[in-house]
Amino acid sequence: MSSLANVLDQMTIQGELCENLSDGTVRCLACAHRCKISVGKRGICQVRFNRAGELRVPWGYVAALQADPIEKKPFSHVLPGATALTFGMLGCDFHCGYCQNWLTSQALRDPASEVAVNLVRQITPQEVVKAARRAHAEVIVSSYNEPLITSEWAVAIFKEAKAAGMICAFVSNGNATPEALEYLKPYLSACKVDLKSMQEKNYRSLGGVLKNVLDTIQKAHEIGLWVEVVTLIVPGFNDSNEELFETARFLRSVSTDIPWHVTAFHKDYKMTIPENTPSKTLLRAAEIGREAGLNYVYAGNLPGRVEEYEDTHCPHCNRTLIRRYGYVIGEYHLTGQGACLSCGTQVAGVWPENPRGVKTNGAGIPIRVY
Numbered sequence: 059m060s061s062l063a064n065v066l067d068q069m070t071i072q073g074e075l076c077e078n079l080s081d082g083t084v085r086c087l088a089c090a091h092r093c094k095i096s097v098g099k100r101g102i103c104q105v106r107f108n109r110a111g112e113l114r115v116p117w118g119y120v121a122a123l124q125a126d127p128i129e130k131k132p133f134s135h136v137l138p139g140a141t142a143l144t145f146g147m148l149g150c151d152f153h154c155g156y157c158q159n160w161l162t163s164q165a166l167r168d169p170a171s172e173v174a175v176n177l178v179r180q181i182t183p184q185e186v187v188k189a190a191r192r193a194h195a196e197v198i199v200s201s202y203n204e205p206l207i208t209s210e211w212a213v214a215i216f217k218e219a220k221a222a223g224m225i226c227a228f229v230s231n232g233n234a235t236p237e238a239l240e241y242l243k244p245y246l247s248a249c250k251v252d253l254k255s256m257q258e259k260n261y262r263s264l265g266g267v268l269k270n271v272l273d274t275i276q277k278a279h280e281i282g283l284w285v286e287v288v289t290l291i292v293p294g295f296n297d298s299n300e301e302l303f304e305t306a307r308f309l310r311s312v313s314t315d316i317p318w319h320v321t322a323f324h325k326d327y328k329m330t331i332p333e334n335t336p337s338k339t340l341l342r343a344a345e346i347g348r349e350a351g352l353n354y355v356y357a358g359n360l361p362g363r364v365e366e367y368e369d370t371h372c373p374h375c376n377r378t379l380i381r382r383y384g385y386v387i388g389e390y391h392l393t394g395q396g397a398c399l400s401c402g403t404q405v406a407g408v409w410p411e412n413p414r415g416v417k418t419n420g421a422g423i424p425i426r427v428y
């Protein structure tokens with residue numbers, strides 16, 4: 059067994075998102091793979107495993123802990139300008155060739171990520187929340203690896219965070235089960251979901267199933283989570299007009315108020331053949347989103363090169379309500395109830411009650427806190 063596996067296997071507890079089957083086999087319910095795991099075996103994500111008939115799940119550590127601008131998640135309609143204390147563990151249930159966090163996400167799946175053992179730091183939920191307080195964070199986010207597969211740990215932290223008056227969010231690939239969403243619902247306020255493609259074959263190549271992700275977006279919206287969707291636009295993979303329209307039409311069918319972020323791919327991990335996404339492709343995708351009827355469309359990762367698509371506009375009078383450059387808020391023109399200051403139209407989202415307290419012209423950069 060690798061040294062990383064040795065370390066991680068010790069940092070586990072008995073899982074809650076599972077059911078016992080016969081002969082000591084367990085079924086994990088944390089993600090839509092629904093792995094049936096017999097004694098001594100691991101699930102697809104490798105970090106959840108069956109020890110003597112008991113599902114063991116990650117617990118008691120972080121591999122990253124950072125105070126990020128909430129715009130980096132990206133959330134554009136959740137407390138703009140807020141600091142989001144973001145924690146991550148190790149492992150993922152997908153294997154995207156262009157993953158920008160592959161060192162942590164592909165732990166135990168790619169031998170090259172063995173060095174991630176050096177990132178592991180033991181910590182308690184109380185200490186995570188203390189770090190959030192020190193960073194003046196209003197939001198706590200589970201991200202960097204796939205948070206669904208470490209849901210029990212996230213809930214332990216979220217319970218403390220909620221009691222301390224913070225709101226909690228996930229940054230997920232959307233490969234959830236209804237059981238996992240119900241489990242998270244009491245603590246989670248917002249969820250960013252990646253919708254990577256509308257083609258089944260593309261999802262298969264990343265290790266997922268399209269329908270599961272579409273169902274997650276639908277269900278998360280239905281149960282009242284604030285949902286924002288990101289599509290990383292990869293040239294030649296998911297950037298045709300037809301596919302972009304299909305994505306936007308699906309989101310519109312759930313709600314025209316779901317913000318859609320189209321973001322620029324840059325070469326990473328194993329996907330080094332497509333060119334980096336040019337701004338003109340992002341602008342085309344953003345225009346398609348707007349044409350399809352979505353109220354809020356954003357173009358990300360290319361600050362200053364995507365015209366007005368970094369900003370939030372009133373869906374009624376088109377006034378610029380939030381001006382952004384990258385992760386920095388330049389102007390904020392919403393009421394404490396989240397309405398347009400010019401025409402009074404309500405803008406969907408989770409807004410600060412005190413608009414004067416919104417941090418403008420901040421540094422807009424992540425700060426490592428652990």
Ligand code: SF4
Binds near residue numbers: 086088091100105207
């Ligand atoms: S989280 Fe997903 S991949 Fe991991 S064991 Fe559970 S069902 Fe399998």
